[in-house]
Amino acid sequence: MAKSTTPENGAEVSAQPEEGRRSKVSRVRRYVPGIVFALLIIGLVAGIGSGTLCSVGYESIAAVCPLGALESLFGAGAFVARAVIILAVAAAAVLLVGKAFCSWVCPIPPLDRFLSGKKRREADKAARIEAAHHVSGRLAACAGCAGCGEKKPGETPLAPADGTDKRRFAKVDGRHVALGGSLVSAAICGFPVFCLICPVGLTFATAIALYRLVGFNEPTLDLIVFPLIIVAELTLLRKWCHRFCPISALMGLVANFNKATRPKIDPDLCLRKDGTPCTVCAAACPEFIDPAGDLGDRALAECTRCGQCAAACPADAIRFTKKGLTRGNR
């Protein structure tokens, strides 16, 4: 399995840049899911009716979990105009910001981090480093081949940011099978089965059960069972987000067509421009992506906009908008 490898090729480049603007963004992001959760719970207790992440909004204007909307279409077997419109809006949002929900809003990744022990966190880090090692392998293979006439000899490839865009689609994995299972089970059983065990929904259900206990003196079994289901999912089905989450799969399908806010590499700054096989960004990416050349184990379409690559980049060459790129490369 995971060989204990060191990032030989990235080692020569310091992976510890000084605390800059970018790492600050990355640090702020860590608190956003918690803040969103807290705001929704405040809305719940205050009776604003803002809802949960399954559906957020005010009165009749609301966003809905795209998977929930799809499941309900399959479950009820009826065409609901509202659900379809909401699905279109969700798709538009993903086209704009990709899978940013996963790292900026979803409460599950922080919960997973909290639940995983030191050993698992270290194993995750080792896996990332190994993934970066794969990248340097591909990078070397790519440099030694003159296959695609795009690059000058001796040059290592950069991101598809420079117009030569050969879009790489996300590979089918367990999440997509789980997504199919969610829809098929909804159609067969006549109700959205996945919603019953969705860890995101159960996180809020636990909070609601707690609120009902305190506010309505309603002690229920839910308060014990719901957290148990979440813990079971995150510990028994390890790497839930990467291997099982059908919401991630659904958003990823649409994110294949997103380009707007993907990490962009400034070809003048990236160390790979003159052949340095730097893989610091790939080693920092929790999604096993290679932001600089899309040579990672997973496609760039899976990017969750967490900004850890930009924070780690020793040359400060990664931007999420065109604005930040140096003048000539916009």
Next chain:
Amino acid sequence: MEKREERTAAEAPKAAEAGQGPGLSRRSLIGGAVMAAGLVAFGGATVAFGDETEQLRPPGGQDADRFWGACIRCDRCRAACPLAAIGVEGLTPGIIGARLPIMDFREGYCDMCDGAFRCIAACPTGALTAFDPYVDKIGMAVVDEAECQLYGISGTCNAPCIDACEWDALSLDENGRLVVDEKRCNGCGACEYVCPTSAYRNYDASNKRGINVEVWHG
């Protein structure tokens, strides 16, 4: 440096063959397949063996197939109810109903929002459909003759339920007993909400009130 370059170049095809990194290959597909099969089995089992206890649903949720199929348990109708008449179904009646909205006439009753129906407006998936309080029914008020104080020997209740009913569905018969007009009652729960029998803190054995809204089969 040179040597290292060679090594990585030699390793490259191997890495490309492996294609997907740790835990993202066939194992992941199998995991997903197990989960997909699990979802179908779990859903099928809860439908086949679960005690799908009948509950009072919010207005517009009376078409069972539609309600069960479309509700994603998002909590918005419960949160939208200004009178807190909507509660949450727990796990105890059966896991299949967990987190579905139920009418809870201990906490409030349905005043139909004067026709605005905030719960229906808030429902994002169309699980709650249009509701006409003169035609459709949330449930049906049923007098519990053992609990209603108008049915006792003394019959001392001043019947706040009759005053609470906005639909003129409750009246006293010639013997001073409470009766329900099934045509007019739409199960709004106002009668149950105001009934003094077994109000909170009355630890009565049956825990039922003098008049209770029950599931109605047209």
